Each structure stands twice: as structure tokens, then as C-alpha cells.
Amino acid sequence: MRRLLLTATLLGLVLGASHVGAEAQTGYTAASLYNLGNSFARAGRPGLAVLNYERARLLAPDDADIEANLRAVREAARLPNDPPGWFRHALTAADAVAIAWLGVIGVLLFGGGLLATRLRWGHRAMGGAAVVVGGALIGLTCANVMLLWPKLHEAVVLTQATPARVSPVPMGETLFVLPEAETVRMTARHEGFVLIRTRTGRAGWVANADLAAVIPGN
Amino acid sequence: MGACLMALRTAMAAAPIVSATLEPQQISVGQSAELTITTLGAELEPVSLPVVAGLQFRIVSQFRRTETINRGTLTTTSVVVRVTPKAAGTFTIPGVAPKSQPLVLRVAADTGAPVPGSPSAGAPPPQGSAPGAATSGIHLSADGSAFVQLIIAKQDFYVGQIVPVQIELGFRPGYVTALNGPLALTGNEFTLNKLSPQAERSVRNIDGKQFGVLTWHSVLAPVRPGKFPLSIEIPLTVRISTRPQRESLLDDLLGDPFMQNHFGATISKDIKVTSPPAELAVQPLPALDRPAGFSGAVGTFKIASELATRSAAVGDPLTLRLHVTGSGNFDRVDSNMLEHLDGWKSYPPTSVFKPSDATGDKGEKTFEQPLIATKPGAQNLPEVAFSYFDPAIRRYETVHTEPLTVQIVPAAADRVAAPPAQPHAEAVPAAIPTTAQLRLRPDHPAAGAAVNSLVPLFLRPAFLAVPTSLALLFAGAWFGVRGRVTRAHASGQDPVMHVLGEIEAASRAGDAALFFTLAREAVSGIDERLGSGSEEARELAALIEEAKYSLDMPSCEEVVRWTQLVQRRLRDGRNS
Numbered sequence: 001m002r003r004l005l006l007t008a009t010l011l012g013l014v015l016g017a018s019h020v021g022a023e024a025q026t027g028y029t030a031a032s033l034y035n036l037g038n039s040f041a042r043a044g045r046p047g048l049a050v051l052n053y054e055r056a057r058l059l060a061p062d063d064a065d066i067e068a069n070l071r072a073v074r075e076a077a078r079l080p081n082d083p084p085g086w087f088r089h090a091l092t093a094a095d096a097v098a099i100a101w102l103g104v105i106g107v108l109l110f111g112g113g114l115l116a117t118r119l120r121w122g123h124r125a126m127g128g129a130a131v132v133v134g135g136a137l138i139g140l141t142c143a144n145v146m147l148l149w150p151k152l153h154e155a156v157v158l159t160q161a162t163p164a165r166v167s168p169v170p171m172g173e174t175l176f177v178l179p180e181a182e183t184v185r186m187t188a189r190h191e192g193f194v195l196i197r198t199r200t201g202r203a204g205w206v207a208n209a210d211l212a213a214v215i216p217g218n
Numbered sequence: 219m220g221a222c223l224m225a226l227r228t229a230m231a232a233a234p235i236v237s238a239t240l241e242p243q244q245i246s247v248g249q250s251a252e253l254t255i256t257t258l259g260a261e262l263e264p265v266s267l268p269v270v271a272g273l274q275f276r277i278v279s280q281f282r283r284t285e286t287i288n289r290g291t292l293t294t295t296s297v298v299v300r301v302t303p304k305a306a307g308t309f310t311i312p313g314v315a316p317k318s319q320p321l322v323l324r325v326a327a328d329t330g331a332p333v334p335g336s337p338s339a340g341a342p343p344p345q346g347s348a349p350g351a352a353t354s355g356i357h358l359s360a361d362g363s364a365f366v367q368l369i370i371a372k373q374d375f376y377v378g379q380i381v382p383v384q385i386e387l388g389f390r391p392g393y394v395t396a397l398n399g400p401l402a403l404t405g406n407e408f409t410l411n412k413l414s415p416q417a418e419r420s421v422r423n424i425d426g427k428q429f430g431v432l433t434w435h436s437v438l439a440p441v442r443p444g445k446f447p448l449s450i451e452i453p454l455t456v457r458i459s460t461r462p463q464r465e466s467l468l469d470d471l472l473g474d475p476f477m478q479n480h481f482g483a484t485i486s487k488d489i490k491v492t493s494p495p496a497e498l499a500v501q502p503l504p505a506l507d508r509p510a511g512f513s514g515a516v517g518t519f520k521i522a523s524e525l526a527t528r529s530a531a532v533g534d535p536l537t538l539r540l541h542v543t544g545s546g547n548f549d550r551v552d553s554n555m556l557e558h559l560d561g562w563k564s565y566p567p568t569s570v571f572k573p574s575d576a577t578g579d580k581g582e583k584t585f586e587q588p589l590i591a592t593k594p595g596a597q598n599l600p601e602v603a604f605s606y607f608d609p610a611i612r613r614y615e616t617v618h619t620e621p622l623t624v625q626i627v628p629a630a631a632d633r634v635a636a637p638p639a640q641p642h643a644e645a646v647p648a649a650i651p652t653t654a655q656l657r658l659r660p661d662h663p664a665a666g667a668a669v670n671s672l673v674p675l676f677l678r679p680a681f682l683a684v685p686t687s688l689a690l691l692f693a694g695a696w697f698g699v700r701g702r703v704t705r706a707h708a709s710g711q712d713p714v715m716h717v718l719g720e721i722e723a724a725s726r727a728g729d730a731a732l733f734f735t736l737a738r739e740a741v742s743g744i745d746e747r748l749g750s751g752s753e754e755a756r757e758l759a760a761l762i763e764e765a766k767y768s769l770d771m772p773s774c775e776e777v778v779r780w781t782q783l784v785q786r787r788l789r790d791g792r793n794s
Contacts, residue, residue, distance in 0.1 A: 027670035031662040038661055058672055065659040076656055100675040107685045111692030118699050145676050152677075166535050166565060166588050173565070175533060175590070203534050215672045 030060035038069060046077040046181035047158035047212075054156065054183070054214045061095065077181040080199075099144045106137025150185065155196065155211040157182045162211075164204025168193035175204040186213065238314040238321065240301070246326040247306055248458050248485055253299040253321070255314055258292075267299065268311050273323070274302045356388065356424060359491045363393035363456045365429075366493040368449060370438065374499040376609050378516045380547045380579050381438045383410075387452055387491070388422060388429040398453035398488060401434070407446040407500070409439045414576040437577045439547065440500040447495035458487050509605035509616050513553070516607045517546015523602055523619035531627050532594050540567070540585040540602055540619065548573075551583050555602055561593040591626040598623055718785055725777050733777070737784045 037052035053070035060066060071081045113130030160180045165172035168190040178184065178198070184206075188195040193205040237256045245251050253275070267275045279298045284291055303309065303325040311321040358365045369384040385401060403410050417432040438448075503516070522541045530536050542551050548571050555567045567587035574581045591597050599622040608615050675681050717740050724733040738759060 027668040028672060029664065029666045029668045031664050031666055032668075035661040035664075038658055041656055041658055055672055058674075059669065060666075065662065069658050072656060072658060097675050100681065103676070104685050104688065107688045107692075111688060111696075115692060115695050115699070118696065141676070145674075148674055152674075166590065175535070201531055205535075215674075217671075217673065 028055065028059065030056045030063060030066070033059065034063070034066050034069070037066075037073075041069065041073050046073050047156055049073045050077075050181040050183070051156040051158070051212050051214065054151075054154070058096070058151065058215070074181060077179060079179065079181055079183075094144070096144065096148060099141050102137050103141030106134045106139075106141060108134065110134025110138060152215055153186045154214040155184055155186050155194070156214065157184065157206070157210060158212055159210045162206055164196065164202070164206050165193075166204065168195070168205040170207070172205060176202055178206065178210075183214075184211070186211075238318060240311065240321040240323060243322060244324040244326070245303065247303060248487060250300050250302040251323055253301050253311065253314075254296055255299065256294050256296045258294055268314065270309055270311055272304050272307060273309050273311070274304065276300045276302070357494045358424075359456075359489060361393075361456060361458060361489070362390075364389040364454055364489075364491045366450055366452050366491045368493045368496055370496060370498070373497065374501065375440060376501050376503055376516055376607065377440055377443055378503065378514055378547055378550060378607075379440070379609050380411075380517065380545075381440075382577060382579055383436050383438045385413075385434045385436060385450055385493075387417075387432045387434075388424070389432075389454070390427060391430050392457065394454050394456050395486060396455040398455055402451050404449045404451055404492070404495075405446055407440060407442055407444065408448055408498075409441060410450075411437050411439055412576075412578045435577050437579050440498070443500045443502040445497065445499045448498050449493045449495040451490050451492045453488065453490050455486055455488050458485055503607055504613075507614055509614055511554075511603060511616075512605040512607070512614065514550035515546060515548075515552070515605070516550070516609060517544055517548075518608055518610060519544035519546060519551070519604065519606050519617070521602070521604045521617050521619055523622065525599070525622055525624060528623070529625040529627065530591060532591055534590070536589045536591070536624070538587045538589055538599065538622075540587070540604075541582055542585070542604060543582045545580040546606065548578065548581060548583050551604075551606075553585050553602065553604055555585055555587040556589070556599065559589075559600070561591060561597050562599070563590040563592055565589070591624065594626050594628045596623055597626050718781075721781060721784055725781065733780075737780055740784050 033052045033056035037049045037056060040046075040052060041049035050070060050073055053066055053073070056063070056066045057070065074081050109130045111134070113127045113132075113134055116130065117124060117127035157178045157180055162178040162180070163174040164176050164178055166175050167173075178196075182198065184196040184198050186194050187197055187203070189208075190205070192208050194208060194211055195203060196206050196211070197203045237254075239254050241252055241254070243251070267277070269275075276299065277297060278300045280296060281298075282293065282295045284293045286292075301311070301323060303323065306325045306327040309323045309325065311323060313320050356365050356367065365386075365388045367384075367386040367388075369386065370381060371383075372381065375381050387397075401410070401413065413436045414434050417434050420431045420433065422429050422431045440446075520543050522543075524539050524541070526537055526539075538555065540553060540555055542548075542553070551571075552569075553567065556562070556564050558564070565588040567585040569583055569585045571578075571583045572581055573579075589599070601618040601621045603616055603618050605614060605616045607613070671678070717736065721733060721736045721740070724736060
């Protein structure tokens with residue numbers, strides 16, 4: 001039983017790690033996204049600059065340069081920067097990939113500890129400690145997931161004076177106008193339009209072409 | 219059969235021909251006449267069939283007749299040839315026998331009805347009924363091969379009212395070969411809407427004949443008042459047998475048109491089958507008490523309204539939905555919903571109809587109207603009215619929804635006392651600073667691992683499989699271990715009971731050393747696992763050391779006491 005569990009666990013970890021390693025050949029890097037953001041900022045395109053900074057921040061959440069330039073561009077665009085709280089900062093500053101793997105280790109410790117206690121493998125106190133540590137790691141991962149979850153639905157306004165309309169049709173009446181580089185939350189989609197909600201709580205329909213999701217494909 | 223006919227033709231060629239008769243001599247296209255050639259003698263002699271342009275000759279039967287006249291016998295042999303015209307006109311069939319008179323066949327144009335006096339009709343009409351007559355309440359077509367029925371539940375209705383109708387097309391299998399066009403109403407006073415795309419199929423027995431029946435469901439809408447006859451017309455292609463009517467008994471016996479084709483020729487013919495006219499009375503909608511908001515809806519309806527949320531912020535678009543359900547002419551169901559409301563900005567509604575039956579007579583029409591609150595606080599949305607004419611009670615009805623209350627909070631921008639924004643504008647920034655004004659940190663050297671997707675790792679299926687598999691593995695192992703312990707309990711293999719049994723056996727055998735050794739092992743094992751040492755355990759250890767060197771068995775009370783102690787410690791250990 002013990003061998004079977006160890007073998008299966010190691011196999012799962014190797015397969016997962018190989019998958020993550022396999023994709024790390026081409027694609028996005030934090031540096032390339034950051035540099036792209038700088039280029040757009042210098043070219044006077046704050047929307048695309050903010051979009052690329054936000055994407056770079058997903059890959060390198062603790063990079064001070066990304067944070068600083070993002071704030072600079074947002075301030076230049078007259079957009080507010082709300083400082084994150086220490087708890088949010090602590091949870092989101094860590095590498096999301098590392099935290100995800102910590103969650104896996106937490107599952108291993110939690111399940112293994114419970115099983116060891118039940119089967120009376122080793123000392124009872126060690127099993128209990130494994131359960132506690134595993135549970136804490138799982139909790140940490142869940143908190144990180146919850147804080148990252150809104151990012152899945154965030155989008156950046158790419159064009160100047162983007163109209164937010166009352167209904168998802170091109171001729172719909174304009175409710176308000178969104179500034180370029182504003183970050184909004186997407187709540188629904190309908191035939192080429194996205195229902196967005198601003199950080200001030202206002203809602204309206206914006207054309208797909210005027211927005212870009214922070215996480216492509218969402 | 220072919221060889222037999224060839225022999226027949228050869229035999230007839232040289233036989234003395236007594237007579238050649240043609241009956242009838244006047245037919246129409248689609249029918250046939252019979253040419254009977256009679257020869258003397260019992261032997262069949264070959265005879266050449268005449269060749270006439272526009273006529274088809276086909277030998278269908280032969281028979282022999284023997285008569286006794288003054289003790290002498292006279293034998294004649296007759297051959298029956300079917301003559302089928304391909305077109306109308308007058309045809310002359312040359313004399314079959316030398317010096318005999320030619321025969322004349324007059325063929326009239328097709329009238330769709332049997333020629334009076336002609337023995338050669340099309341398909342045999344139903345027994346006991348003339349073609350086109352009502353049979354079992356059904357009006358068959360002239361050739362008896364099909365019928366159409368228009369079944370309407372009621373005979374009088376109002377302009378605009380939707381009336382469900384059922385259209386039945388009955389046909390004799392094999393006789394009707396094609397449906398040549400759409401169903402059409404005779405007259406312009408009604409429209410036939412939303413014919414069900416698929417006809418229901420059934421079989422009906424009418425006067426002993428099997429008819430396939432196609433049934434369509436539709437709705438009829440009168441467009442103007444008055445009294446009108448209404449019937450429906452369906453174009454068909456039918457296959458008509460050209461066999462003489464007197465052979466129709468064989469047709470009925472054979473039944474299957476495929477078999478009939480082996481015994482007689484058939485032709486295809488396009489016909490139109492019309493249903494018997496129904497007299498319908500259409501009344502105008504009453505002008506008296508007509509509501510102002512009446513849009514022409516006739517039927518029976520119910521309405522309800524709803525809001526997706528009962529709380530919103532100033533400026534947020536809300537959607538008010540009005541559901542109109544029931545039966546009637548939903549294409550005339552319309553509503554402007556709410557207009558010119560204080561505290562609200564309203565927009566024109568849109569509507570979607572969702573039918574609940576094939577004809578669209580019943581269903582639900584939903585109107586959606588965008589509304590935007592312009593003032594904070596508890597805002598009321600008044601009732602929405604809808605008027606229709608109910609033909610069942612013959613008067614106009616106006617129904618109302620319940621008024622709704624919505625809690626409107628100030629816009630978040632106003633709550634945080636943000637700088638006042640322009641009307642309908644969300645903080646439009648001033649000019650973007652120039653490149654020189656932006657103090658950006660320098661670019662980074664290209665480094666670091668690249669990823670193909672920015673989707674967080676915890677949302678990727680390949681990664682999710684790892685913790686999920688682990689969790690399932692541990693859960694399975696947990697339940698496996700639990701099941702093993704349960705089974706051990708059930709089979710009496712409990713290690714605690716096993717140790718206690720050994721201790722009791724040592725006690726019964728009077729083996730003090732073994733008794734105390736087993737007791738010490740059991741108790742010390744439990745204490746070590748639990749990390750606790752008790753006074754009793756230490757006392758037991760001392761007693762065991764003493765018992766090792768003593769030959770005396772402990773007293774009965776001591777045995778009971780130490781056995782109970784071991785039992786208690788073992789059970790504590792098991793339960794922990």
C-alpha cells in the first residue's frame with residue numbers, strides 16, 4: 001500500500017511538472033510583456049501599455065518595475081491607483097505557479113498525514129503535523145485562487161472615449177464614456193458586446209473591439 | 219408468358235378470321251378499348267396485330283368456345299387485344315381479316331371523369347359509391363383515389379382570430395404517386411399560416427379500402443368580415459389503370475398496384491383534389507368599448523412582469539420583462555410597456571415569441587424594455603396594461619401586471635464623492651502626457667521561462683488532474699483501510715481480542731511469567747504509541763520483573779485486576 005501510494009504520487013508530480021516544463025518553450029515572458037508595455041507607453045498608447053503591464057504582472061507579480069511603470073501610465077492617464085492591502089499584496093506577490101504547486105504538496109501532506117495516522121505509520125505526532133501543514137498550504141492556495149479569480153474577468157479599454165451603451169447594439173444610447181486604459185470587469189457577453197462594470201460601479205455595454213481581456217481567451 | 223404470346227401470334231397469322239369487334243368505339247385519353255378477334259378452329263393460328271400511330275395494341279387474353287349445332291360442333295378461338303390511345307383523335311384500325319371493314323376508334327380529350335357508357339374507367343371507384351360522391355362523410359375524388367378534408371372546429375369567428383384547422387389528405391397507396399404543390403385555399407378571404415412542416419401519417423379504412431392519410435395542422439386567419447365558402451385544393455399525380463372496368467374485380471383482388479401493373483397498363487395523370495366547401499361566417503371586431511391600447515390581439519391571454527433585480531444603482535440599465543402567455547394571434551400581440559416615467563429613463567421594448575405548439579397558436583411572447591433609474595431611493599414601476607379581444611366571451615379585456623418597487627442606490631462614483639463627472643461621461647481624462655513626461659523604468663533583458671498561456675495554472679486541466687488524482691487516491695486508500703479494519707472486526711481477527719485471548723490462556727495455564735510478559739508487551743506498546751506512561755504501567759513492569767523470578771502464580775484477584783488493566787489499556791489504544 002505504502003509503495004503504491006508513493007509510486008502514484010511521484011508519477012503524478014512528474015507528469016504535472018513535465019507538462020509545465022513542456023510548454024515553457026515559446027510564448028509569453030514577463031520581460032517581453034513588460035518591454036512591450038513600455039513601447040506602447042512611449043508611443044502614447046496607454047490602453048495597450050496597461051494591458052501588457054497587467055499581463056506581465058501575472059507572470060512576475062513581485063516585479064517592482066512592472067508595478068512602477070503601470071502606476072506611472074495609469075497616473076498619466078488620470079486613472080486612480082488603489083494601493084493593495086498587505087494581505088492581498090502578500091498573497092498575490094507570490095508566484096502563482098509556485099503557490100499552485102504548494103497546494104499540491106498540501107494535498108500530499110494532508111492526505112498522507114491522515115492516512116499515516118489511520119495506518120499507524122511512524123509517530124502519531126508527525127502524522128498530525130503533516131495534516132496541519134497540508135491544510136495550511138491548501139488554504140494558502142485557495143486564498144491565492146480567490147484573489148486571482150477577478151483577474152480572469154478583467155479587461156482593459158483600448159480606445160479613447162469608448163462609449164458604454166445602454167443595450168448591446170451599435171446604435172444603443174451611450175450611458176457614459178470610458179477613458180482609454182481603464183480596467184473594467186466583464187460580466188456578460190452578447191453578440192459582439194460585453195457588459196462591463198467599472199470600478200466606480202457603473203455598468204454598460206461596450207463593443208468587443210474596444211476592449212482586451214487581461215487573460216487572453218477569457 | 220412471353221413465349222406463349224409469341225406462339226399465339228404465330229398461330230393466329232394463318233387462321234381464318236370470322237370477326238373483329240371493337241368495344242367501345244368512343245373513349246377518352248387514359249382509357250382503353252378492347253379489340254376481340256375471333257378465328258375458326260381450336261388451334262391458334264398466328265395473326266398480325268395492326269399497327270396504328272397513336273394506338274398501343276396488347277394481347278391480354280384468349281378463350282375458346284365450342285358450340286354444338288345439329289350434332290355438329292363449331293369451335294372458335296377468340297383473342298382479346300387491349301387498345302390504348304396515347305392522344306385524343308379519331309383512329310382507324312385497318313381490317314384484320316382480308317376484305318373486312320376497318321374499325322374506327324374515337325378518343326376524346328381527358329376530362330378527368332369517366333366517359334359515359336365507357337367500360338374502361340380509370341382506377342375502380344369504391345364499391346357502392348359513385349366517383350366524387352360522399353362516402354362515409356368523405357368526398358372522394360372523381361377517380362376514387364384520394365380525398366381532402368378541411369376540419370374546422372367552429373364555423374363562425376372574428377376578423378383576426380386564429381382558428382386551428384386540420385387538413386387531411388387521404389390517398390390509396392400506389393394510385394397517388396406524388397404531391398405536386400403546396401396546399402392552397404380557394405378564395406382570398408382567409409390566410410393559412412404556419413402549416414406544420416411534417417404531416418402525421420395514418421391509415422384509414424373507408425368502405426373496405428385502405429387509404430393512407432396525411433394530416434397537417436395549421437391555423438386559419440380571416441382577413442375580412444362576411445360569409446364565405448372555404449375549401450382547400452391539393453395538386454396530385456395519380457396512376458390510373460387502363461384495364462376495363464369489368465376487370466376491376468381482379469384489381470380489387472390483387473390490391474397491390476405493383477401486381478396490377480403486371481396485368482394491365484397504367485398511366486400517370488395530374489389532378490387537383492378539392493375538399494368540400496365549408497360555409498364560414500366572419501364577424502368584425504366590435505367598435506364599441508374598444509380600449510385605447512388595443513393592438514389587434516384576439517385570443518385568451520395572461521400577462522406577468524418581472525425585473526432581473528430589485529436593487530440597482532443610478533445609471534445602471536435594468537431590464538423589465540413582460541410575459542404574455544396564452545393562445546391567439548401572437549403576431550398582433552404588442553405593447554409599448556412603460557413610457558414617460560418620472561425618475562426613470564425608458565427605451566423602446568423588443569419582443570421574442572416562443573411557440574409552444576407546431577402552429578404557433580399557443581406560446582409566450584416576452585417583451586424586454588431597458589430602463590435606467592435617474593434618482594436614488596425606492597422607485598416604483600407602475601403596472602403594465604395589455605388589451606385584447608376575447609372571442610370566447612365576445613368582449614374586450616384589459617389585464618394589468620403588479621406594480622414593482624426597486625431600490626435604487628446612488629451611483630458608486632457619487633458615493634465616494636469623486637470629482638463631478640460630465641453628464642453621461644465616466645471621468646474622461648485630460649490630455650495624455652507626452653512620451654518625455656512619462657518617467658518609465660528601463661526595459662528588461664529578455665530572460666525567464668516563457669509560457670504559452672496566461673491562464674492561471676490552477677485552471678489548466680493538465681495541472682488540475684494532479685491534485686484531483688492525489689485526492690482521489692488518498693480518499694480511495696482511506697476507505698480501503700477503513701474497509702479492511704471493518705472486515706477484520708467482522709471476521710473476529712481483532713488484534714486486541716487476540717492478545718487478550720493469549721493472556722487469558724496464560725492465566726488459565728497458571729503460567730505467571732508468560733501472563734506478565736504478554737501483559738507488559740501489550741501495555742508498553744500502547745503507552746509508547748500514545749506517548750504516555752501511567753503509574754499502573756510502571757507498577758505492572760515491576761511486578762513482571764518479580765514474576766520472572768518467582769514460581770508462584772499471582773492470586774485470583776491480581777489476575778482479574780491485571781487482566782482488566784490490560785483490557786482497558788488495549789481498548790484505549792485502539793480507540794485513540
